[in-house]
Amino acid sequence: MLNSADARKKCKQCGTCLTRCPVIQASPGVARDLVGRLDAGQWVGEVLDRCTGCMSCDAFCPNDARPYALLIERYSERYIASGIPRVFQNAMPLRDGPNLWRSIEKWLTREEKRNLALWSAPPAGDEVLFLGCNQRLNPGIADTSLFRDLSVFTDPGCCCGEFYLRLGLVEEARAAAASLAGRFSELGIRKIIALCPACHNMIQNLAPSMLGVEFDVEVTSYVEWLALRVDRGEIVFSRRLEGTVTVQDPCHASGLGKKTIEEVRRLLGLIGLDTVEMETAGIEAECCGLSASLARYKLADVVRAGASRARQARRTRADFTCAWCNGCYLTMNMFRPFSPRMSPVYHLTELILLATGEKPVRKVPWRSLQLFAAALEATARDGFRFVSSSGE
Ligand code: SF4
Ligand code: SF4
Known part of the structure; x- marks a missing residue:
């Protein structure tokens, strides 16, 4: 069960969350009705089938009632009743057997494999740049001079539980988060610079509030860590990039708050790029497409959400698109x-690196296409046959 009862008690059923939702855009009366039915435990397809998981509704709620938790509660009931399509198990990093991480291994460079092995060793100090599962698919993001003063740490046996939580696998999410919290304690890790906004939001907000799992660590976004180093003159820019940029804010940006979102823009400004916002941005940003599959388990929903975001980015006519989440x-x-x-x-790290005069080693678009190929391979192997919560 989700620990969301206290937050839910704050709900005044005003409907603001669903009137402001960039996807549902319900009228106030309809929104109030939808929230009421969701709160009464009904499966409300008008919301649950269309939600793209941007989590902005949590930021829209004037009463801190965490409406996204209400959706997860209903997804959790669906999971307990019907399970999930087998192919979705491939996006579970802790799964025994084939998954995306094992599929992508054949495409990792020798350098990437070497780094992952190195970074999996217990760190020397109590402060680490933490790579979650997401970055293990593209570990080169951490292999830059920007982070040279930090110990990098990742653990292939651990996961913050974010994907499990958003799919409604609440007990699996709780177990994963608790295991990661235990691992940090065991290794004496007390301070984390999170390279992944999802890990950051899980450790700081979602695991304690929704799952009752507390992490005994101080967690900071790599964005703020980089901004501080720039302000102190420890990262020096040798060239201005000049031009405009549009920013894809991740779904977890709404949980991390405005400061991190603003620091992304400030850093981009410092390297010479003026931000041109998409139609929705910051805490209101729409999903890049990745989490849109969680509602109906349909690839078409990912394509629709991703194409919409690409269209919005294109309309800004910006010279660059900047993502600060590896998933986006x-x-x-x-x-x-x-x-x-x-x-x-x-x-974001690549743009900053360019401004320091270094050329980032970009693995895209190939890494993205390799992931797409791995997802197709998983679909062909496992298909959309449902596997129950007991694993049958
Ligand atoms: S969750 Fe918040 S915004 Fe949504 S209906 Fe309740 S009080 Fe209003
Ligand atoms: S998560 Fe995003 S798409 Fe889903 S209901 Fe909330 S605001 Fe709407």
């Missing part, structure tokens, strides 16, 4: 070959 970065690079008029998609 890989997903938007997956869509870009089909949307050639969209500007090239860079990770």
Whole structure:
């Protein structure tokens, strides 16, 4: 069960969450009705089948009632009643047997494999740049001079539980989060610089509030860590990039708050790029497409959400698209070959590195296409046959 009862008690059934939702855009009366039915435990397809998982509703709620938890409660009931399509198990990093991480191994370079092995060793100090499962698919993001003063740590046997939680696998999410919290304690890790906004939001907000799992660590976004180093003169820019940039904010941005979102824009400004916002941005940003599959388990929903975001990025006519989440970065690079008029998609660290005079080693678009191939391979192997919560 989700620990959301206290937050839910704050709900005044005003409907603001679903009137402001960029996908549902319900009228106030309809929104109030939808929230009421969701709260009464009904499966409300008008919301649950269409939600793209951007989590902005949590930020829209004026009463901190966490409406997204209400959706997860209903997804959790669906999971207990019917299970999930077998192919979705491939996106579970802790799964025994084939999954995306094992599929992608054959495409990792020798350098990437060497780094992953090195970073899996217990760290020397109590402060680490933490790579979650998401970055293990594209570990080069951490292998830059920007992070040279940090111990990098990742653990292939651990996961923050975010994907499990959002699919409604609440007990699996709780077990994963508790295991990661235990691993940090065991290794004496007390401070984490999170390279993944999802890990950050899980450790800081979602695991304690929804799952009752507390992490005994201080967690900071790599964005704020980089901004501080720039302000102290420890990262020096030798060239201005000049031009405009549009930013894909991740779904977890709404949980991390405005400061991190603003620091992304400030850093981009410092390297010479003016931000041109998409139709929705910041805490209101729409999903890159990645989490849109969680509602109906349909690839078509991913394509629709991803194409919509690519269209919005294109309309800004910006010279660059910047993602500060590796998931958004890989997903938007997956869509870009089909949307050639969209500007090239860079990770924030790559743009900063360019401004320091270094050339980032970009693995995209190939890594994105390799992931797409791995997903197709998984679909052919496992298909959409449902596997129950007991694993049968
Ligand atoms: S969750 Fe918040 S925004 Fe949504 S109906 Fe309840 S009080 Fe209003
Ligand atoms: S998560 Fe996003 S798409 Fe889903 S209901 Fe909330 S605001 Fe709407």
